[in-house]
Amino acid sequence: ASGISPESPQKYVEEISQLPKEKGWRGLQGLFLYKNFWFYPAFLKGALHARDHFQAQPTDIFLCSSMKTGTAWLKALSFTIATRGHRPSDDGLPSNGGSEIPLFASHLPYTCLPKSVIDSDCKIVYIRRDPKDTFVSMWFFLRKFVAGKNSTDVESFASIDEGFELFCKGLSSHGPYWEHILGYWEASIRRPEKILFLKYEDLLEDTQLWVKKLAEFFGCPFSAGEEREGVVKECSFESLRDLEVNKSGKHEKRGRVIENSAYFRKGVVGDWRNHLSDEMGKKIDVIMEEKLMGPGFTF
Ligand code: A3P
Numbered sequence: 001a002s003g004i005s006p007e008s009p010q011k012y013v014e015e016i017s018q019l020p021k022e023k024g025w026r027g028l029q030g031l032f033l034y035k036n037f038w039f040y041p042a043f044l045k046g047a048l049h050a051r052d053h054f055q056a057q058p059t060d061i062f063l064c065s066s067m068k069t070g071t072a073w074l075k076a077l078s079f080t081i082a083t084r085g086h087r088p089s090d091d092g093l094p095s096n097g098g099s100e101i102p103l104f105a106s107h108l109p110y111t112c113l114p115k116s117v118i119d120s121d122c123k124i125v126y127i128r129r130d131p132k133d134t135f136v137s138m139w140f141f142l143r144k145f146v147a148g149k150n151s152t153d154v155e156s157f158a159s160i161d162e163g164f165e166l167f168c169k170g171l172s173s174h175g176p177y178w179e180h181i182l183g184y185w186e187a188s189i190r191r192p193e194k195i196l197f198l199k200y201e202d203l204l205e206d207t208q209l210w211v212k213k214l215a216e217f218f219g220c221p222f223s224a225g226e227e228r229e230g231v232v233k234e235c236s237f238e239s240l241r242d243l244e245v246n247k248s249g250k251h252e253k254r255g256r257v258i259e260n261s262a263y264f265r266k267g268v269v270g271d272w273r274n275h276l277s278d279e280m281g282k283k284i285d286v287i288m289e290e291k292l293m294g295p296g297f298t299f
Contacts, residue, residue, distance in 0.1 A: 012048045016041050022171055027146040027157035031171055037109045038175050047108055054114040056104075060122040061218060062113075063105040066180045067173055068137035069129035070200040072263045075105055076235040077207075078125065081215045084231065107174050110183035121194060123217065126184040129200035131167075131177055131284045132272035137265065138172065139163045139275075144262045145253075164280055168287060178291040185297060201269050207232045237267030 020033040024040060031038040039047065056062075063078055065071040082101040106113065117124075129137075139160055146157045158166070170176030188195035196217045203210045211228045215221050222228055233239060240246055241264035249260040272281060 009049075012045045013041075015048060016044055024171070025142065025158035025163050025166055028142065031173075035109070035112050036179065037112060038171055038173070040173055043107070043173065047112060050108075050114045051112075054116060056114065056116040056120040056122050057102065058120045058122050060102040060104055060117075060120065062117060062122060062124045063103060063127075064110075064113075064124055064184060065105075065107060065127045066129075066134065066175075066177055067107055068134050068141055070127050070203065071105060071107070072240070073203070073235060073237075073267075074125065074127050074198075075103070076240055077211060077231065078103055078214060078218070080231045080234055081211060082218055082220060084220075109174060109180050110187050124184070124187075124195045125214065125217065126188065126195065126197050127200060127203070128181045128184075128197070130269065130272070131288055132276060132281050133200075133269065134177065135164060135167050135172075135284070136160075136272045136275050138167075140265055141262055142173075145256060145258060160275060164276065168283060176291075178288055182292060182297075185292075204267075204269060207236075237264065240264055241267075 016032055016034075021030045022033070022038070024031045029040055029042075032041060032044055033039075034044055034047070061078070061082075063071065063074050065074065079101065082103065139158075142163075143154060143157050147154045163172075166172060167175065167177065170179070174180055184195065185197060188197040196213070198210060208228045211231050212222060215228075241261070246260045246264055250257050251260065252258070
């Protein structure tokens with residue numbers, strides 16, 4: 001969540017050092033188990049700081065997701081929907097409210113969100129994605145992350161087979177992936193008016209429909225005749241990928257330089273078939289069915 005100082009006090013380092021630890025994906029730091037989820041320490045420091053200090057407001061809107069499930073797209077859509085009609089004009093004059101839309105984004109599992117997020121009863125949108133595509137997207141992204149400036153580091157990174165085995169054991173950033181989904185799914189059943197649960201694949205198949213639903217959920221529905229196509233186009237994979245800031249921009253995360261283009265790889269459903277065998281695909285599907293079919297989940 002935003003508003004978190006990057007300087008994490010020593011107490012969090014000590015708290016993390018007491019937690020159960022497993023080797024992470026080769027080339028990355030170890031994973032630490034906190035409230036039944038695996039975290040890389042840099043994420044966890046922020047989460048603990050947020051736990052102790054983040055104060056949510058009832059008007060806040062949280063965009064929640066596991067890594068590589070379409071977070072940047074959901075952020076773009078949500079911002080574009082919420083600020084339509086009152087964004088800064090091309091002449092650079094200040095916006096009359098767009099920048100004050102209280103949108104936050106988090107990869108935290110539901111049960112690890114700061115207590116005030118739940119207590120404040122603010123709205124949450126959760127996006128999930130087919131685990132096979134999520135895994136492939138994650139592997140390519142983290143490989144780039146590990147490479148940073150130095151491409152030779154790539155050789156030390158987990159092979160796709162190694163990463164896959166760990167992912168299937170739940171050992172991935174904010175994993176187990178299925179538990180992440182389950183937490184929000186169960187919460188969305190308990191609090192449907194406050195938690196909107198969406199699927200990357202549905203969003204891709206009928207973006208206009210979900211843009212309408214998101215706008216209604218945010219409390220700023222489209223009026224009859226107001227067109228949604230502009231929002232859909234503005235946030236399409238090609239539009240976002242081709243923005244200059246995403247083509248040539250970079251940012252630094254935990255001492256490594258990440259090119260913004262890493263967030264816009266292919267943006268399709270089913271790319272896993274180019275990287276995983278049928279057998280591997282089946283293995284994840286079976287795990288997901290076992291873990292998620294129980295509580296009435298439609299897979
Ligand atoms: P791929 O790696 O499969 O291409 P996140 O934002 O959570 O990190 O997720 C990244 C994934 O979302 C990437 O998947 C990326 O290409 C895809 N993505 C980003 N913008 C998108 C868009 N506008 N439409 C569809 N997919 C998008």
